[in-house]
Amino acid sequence: MSDDTKALVRSTALRLFRERGYAATTMRAIAQEAGVATGNAYYHFASKDHLVQELYLDVTREHATAARAVLAQGGDLTARLRGVMLAGVDAFAEYHAFGAEFVTVAIRPGSAASPFSAESGESRELSQEMFRELVEGASPAVPTGLRDELPELLWLAQLGVTLFWVYDGSPGQRRTRTLVEGVAPLIGRLVKLSRLPVLRGASEDVLALVRAVRA
């Protein structure tokens, strides 16, 4: 029964999270709705955060699927970045009402749901792989100097957009879409300009900084 129970708790939790949000979904309610004891849920999932992490994995998968359809259409860096980020806004839209509390949980450094945590490794890899495809399939091609670092930077940019999205109370998250519509061409343009002598130094500084800071 173990595997069945775990799957049942998982799906029950995700359903309740979607229906009620994070705070209003109690561990007791999850257990009761799944027909098991409270402690049993903790046997299979170390904490409520670990259950939320399962939700993130689901959403990341949806985003990756939608993004792959966008990327299949080709295009330049700007178009691809715009498409992938807007696909993200769409994928997350369903959860916007509770987005705030979910991101709150995610940002806690110790949390299993943190985008940097070991537990989130699977969804992080999924997401970063998506941005790698985005960069590598762009035409015209991204300058070689940037090609290695850019995917991770774009992944971080996506996290930033998501953070903005959390605070975005406009209907349909219009402001976040406006942000994406502005940021995508801006990044596209800066990448293009990075080869010019004037910006050569600055762009090298950015890359050096990224490397220094990561170490």
Added chain:
Amino acid sequence: MSDDTKALVRSTALRLFRERGYAATTMRAIAQEAGVATGNAYYHFASKDHLVQELYLDVTREHATAARAVLAQGGDLTARLRGVMLAGVDAFAEYHAFGAEFVTVAIRPGSAASPFSAESGESRELSQEMFRELVEGASPAVPTGLRDELPELLWLAQLGVTLFWVYDGSPGQRRTRTLVEGVAPLIGRLVKLSRLPVLRGASEDVLALVRAVRA
């Protein structure tokens, strides 16, 4: 006794936060240490978050004081930005052990301690005013087109640096200092370059985006 009690609860809470961090400081402990009933603390402060917000106000004041000393020395945008941001890292250093949980609390959109909340108005104003001085006192002067928007952008950059700082486990937060050492001249350089024809368009786009997104 009301004002006395409020001040007593406030100072007790801040002391315990500094000594034990956020999670380990219980409302019961604060009340007990202050010699009042638990409910009494809630009469004066709506929630634990509101007490944390008082701590932020304290720290912001320390940062502003340290920053003012830096700004009094003049200098160009890069030097001033570097000085102010490093002063921030120093002012926050004492709390780094618990920084994670404090920022966690602060980032929750509904929270009183959020940098965007009404309750944080005082420390937000204090901080933004600091960046306004930073920009306006810089020599050579910042291009007029940027002068209005830059302070708020720098304030946001500071929030970003603080977010990085939370995750920075290096001794003495060396990585955050490296980040500041890199970001300050980068911003300084970009601001200078923004007047060149090649970047004119991009920098106008940035400003237009900021305005569009803020609305």
Added chain:
DNA sequence: GTGTTCAGTTGAACGTGTTCAACTAGTCGC
């Protein structure tokens, strides 16, 4: 069969942030 082991399961118990009905004491109107 019998004994042993252990993954799976149970629900009471703990400490938490927060709420609230009740109590206290000082102030005002008369």
Added chain:
DNA sequence: GCGACTAGTTGAACACGTTCAACTGAACAC
């Protein structure tokens, strides 16, 4: 003086996430 009125204060009570000692039953060894 006296009767409201109220700001201040109390501590028990609530629901929560989480823990844990105890129980169950299937698998296995002999």
